[in-house]
Amino acid sequence: MHALEISNISVSYNKQPVLENISFTVAPGTLTGIIGPNGAGKSSLIKAILGLISKRSGEVKVYQKPLSKHKHLIGYVPQRNEVDWDFPINARDVVLMGRYRKIGFFKKSKKQDIEWADQCLAKVGMLDYAERQISQLSGGQQQRIFLARALAQDASIYLMDEPFAGVDAATEKAIIQLMKDWKANDKTVLVVHHDLQTVTDYFDHVLLLNKQCIQYGTTHHVFTHENLEKTFGGRVSFLNQATV
Amino acid sequence: MSYSGWIIITGVLVGLTCGITGSLIVLRKTAMLADAISHTVLLGIVGAFLVTQSLNGLPMLIGASIVGILTAFLIETLNKQGVQKDASIGVIFTTLFALAVVLISTSIGKQVHLDTEHALMGEIAFVPWNRLVFRGIDLGPKAIWMLGSVLLISLVVILLFYKQIKISTFDHHFAILIGIPVTLIHYLITTLVSLATVASFNSVGAILVVAMLIVPGATAYLLSERLVHVIVLSGIIGALSALIGYYFAVKWNVSISGSMASATGLVFMLAFLFNPRDGLCIKLWRQLNSKG
Numbered sequence: 001m002h003a004l005e006i007s008n009i010s011v012s013y014n015k016q017p018v019l020e021n022i023s024f025t026v027a028p029g030t031l032t033g034i035i036g037p038n039g040a041g042k043s044s045l046i047k048a049i050l051g052l053i054s055k056r057s058g059e060v061k062v063y064q065k066p067l068s069k070h071k072h073l074i075g076y077v078p079q080r081n082e083v084d085w086d087f088p089i090n091a092r093d094v095v096l097m098g099r100y101r102k103i104g105f106f107k108k109s110k111k112q113d114i115e116w117a118d119q120c121l122a123k124v125g126m127l128d129y130a131e132r133q134i135s136q137l138s139g140g141q142q143q144r145i146f147l148a149r150a151l152a153q154d155a156s157i158y159l160m161d162e163p164f165a166g167v168d169a170a171t172e173k174a175i176i177q178l179m180k181d182w183k184a185n186d187k188t189v190l191v192v193h194h195d196l197q198t199v200t201d202y203f204d205h206v207l208l209l210n211k212q213c214i215q216y217g218t219t220h221h222v223f224t225h226e227n228l229e230k231t232f233g234g235r236v237s238f239l240n241q242a243t244v
Numbered sequence: 245m246s247y248s249g250w251i252i253i254t255g256v257l258v259g260l261t262c263g264i265t266g267s268l269i270v271l272r273k274t275a276m277l278a279d280a281i282s283h284t285v286l287l288g289i290v291g292a293f294l295v296t297q298s299l300n301g302l303p304m305l306i307g308a309s310i311v312g313i314l315t316a317f318l319i320e321t322l323n324k325q326g327v328q329k330d331a332s333i334g335v336i337f338t339t340l341f342a343l344a345v346v347l348i349s350t351s352i353g354k355q356v357h358l359d360t361e362h363a364l365m366g367e368i369a370f371v372p373w374n375r376l377v378f379r380g381i382d383l384g385p386k387a388i389w390m391l392g393s394v395l396l397i398s399l400v401v402i403l404l405f406y407k408q409i410k411i412s413t414f415d416h417h418f419a420i421l422i423g424i425p426v427t428l429i430h431y432l433i434t435t436l437v438s439l440a441t442v443a444s445f446n447s448v449g450a451i452l453v454v455a456m457l458i459v460p461g462a463t464a465y466l467l468s469e470r471l472v473h474v475i476v477l478s479g480i481i482g483a484l485s486a487l488i489g490y491y492f493a494v495k496w497n498v499s500i501s502g503s504m505a506s507a508t509g510l511v512f513m514l515a516f517l518f519n520p521r522d523g524l525c526i527k528l529w530r531q532l533n534s535k536g
Contacts, residue, residue, distance in 0.1 A: 052417045083415045088474050105407050133469040
C-alpha cells in the first residue's frame with residue numbers, strides 16, 4: 001500500500017505556473033528528500049499536498065483515502081520563518097498544539113497530555129527549555145520545538161520544510177535521529193532539502209523537482225549527476241562531483 | 245451615582261473592552277484593520293438607523309458587525325486580486341467611511357443626532373445623560389449597558405475559542421492542518437472588534453477608539469510572555485489609561501476622551517522605555533556594560 005499518492009498536482013501563482021502535473025507515489029517507511037533549485041516550487045509542493053495553498057488541479061491520497069479523511073495521519077514542520085517567534089507562548093505550549101486534536105479544542109490539557117508534550121521535548125533535547133518563551137530560544141532550538149510538536153502529533157507521514165536550514169550541529173543530529181526512528185517505525189518522511197552534499201547520507205529516496213517532477217526514486221538510482229544537471233540546469237557543475 | 249462616576253465607569257469599560265479585543269488584533273498583526281473598522285462602523289450605525297428608524301443598541305451592534313465583517317472581507321478580496329494590503333485597507337475604509345459621511349450630511353444626520361465631528365471625536369461628557377429607561381425605571385446610562393454587554397460577549401467568545409485563537413494566530417497553516425476553521429476565527433475576531441468599536445463610539449469616537457484598541461495591546465505585548473497575560477494585561481492597561489486620562493482631563497480642564505487616548509500613549513512609552521525584559525533603557529544599559 002502507498003503511504004502517499006500524488007497525482008497531477010498543478011499550482012499557479014498570479015497566473016504563473018509554479019508546479020506542473022506533479023505525480024509520484026511514496027512507499028511507507030521511506031525518507032524522501034525533495035531537491036531542486038530556488039523557485040523550483042519545493043515548499044509550494046508541500047503546501048499543495050497539505051491543502052494549504054489552492055491547486056489548479058490534482059489529487060492527494062493518504063493511505064488510499066482522500067487527504068480530508070486522513071488529515072490526522074499527517075504531521076507538518078513548517079519553515080521556521082513562517083511563524084512569529086515573538087508570540088507570547090512557551091515551548092511546552094507550542095508542543096501541546098500537536099496534541100490538540102486528541103485533547104479536543106474545548107477541553108483543558110490533562111496531566112498525561114503535558115507529560116506527553118514533555119516526553120516529546122525530551123526526545124529532541126529541549127525539556128530544560130519547556131517553560132521558556134520561544135523568542136528566547138536560538139534558531140536551532142526553535143526548530144527542535146517544531147520537531148517536538150510534530151512528534152506530539154504522532155502522525156504516520158511527516159512533511160518538513162527545510163528543517164536543516166541554518167541549524168546548529170545538535171539540532172541537525174536530533175533531526176537525523178528522529179528521521180531514523182520514524183523510518184524504523186514504518187513512518188514516511190518527506191523533507192524539502194537544499195544541501196546536495198548530505199542527500200545521500202540522509203535520504204533513501206529523492207524527488208528531483210523543477211516546476212515539474214524531473215524524477216522520483218531511490219537515491220541510488222535518481223541522485224545522479226546527469227539528473228541533477230537536468231534539474232538545476234548547468235548550474236550544478238561547480239558541485240563536488242565526488243558527492244554525486 | 246454621580247455624573248463623574250458614570251464617566252469614569254464608561255471610560256474604564258471602554259478601556260477593558262477595547263483593550264481585550266484589541267490585543268488579539270495586535271497579536272495577529274492586523275492592527276490597521278482596527279483603524280479601518282473603527283471608521284467604517286459609522287456606515288453600520290447609519291445603516292442600522294435607515295433600516296430600523298431608531299438608535300437602539302441592538303440594531304447598532306448588528307449593523308456595525310455586518311459592516312465590520314464586510315470591511316475585512318472587501319480588504320481581503322482586493323488583496324487577493326493583487327492590490328497591495330495597505331492600499332486595500334486605505335481604499336476600502338475611506339470609501340465606506342465617506343459613504344457614511346455623505347449619508348450623515350443629508351437629512352438622516354439630523355434625525356440620528358450624529359455629526360461628523362461627534363463621530364470622529366466622541367463626547368464622553370454626554371454619556372451620563374443618555375439613559376436607559378425600562379418601564380419607568382432609570383437603569384443608568386445606555387452606554388454602560390452596551391459596553392457591559394459587549395465586554396461580556398468578548399470574554400465568553402475568547403474563553404470559548406481560546407485555543408483556536410491561539411493556534412490560528414501563532415501558526416496559521418498548522419491551524420488549518422489540524423482542522424481549525426481559521427476563516428471563521430478571523431471573522432469572529434473582526435466581529436468582536438466591530439462590537440467594541442461601536443459600543444465605545446459615542447464615548448471616544450472613531451479616531452480615539454483606535455488608540456484604545458491598539459495601544460494597550462501593543463503595550464501588553466511588550467510586557468508579557470503568555471497569551472493569557474497579554475489579553476488580561478491589555479484590558480487592565482486600557483482601564484488604567486482611562487483613569488489616568490480622566491484625572492488629567494479634570495485637572496487641566498481638557499477633552500476627556502483625548503486625554504484618555506493620550507494616556508494609552510503615555511503608558512506605552514513607559515513600557516517601551518522601562519520594561520525590565522527588553523525595554524530601551526535596559527538595552528542601552530546592557531550595551532554600555534558589554535562595552536565597558
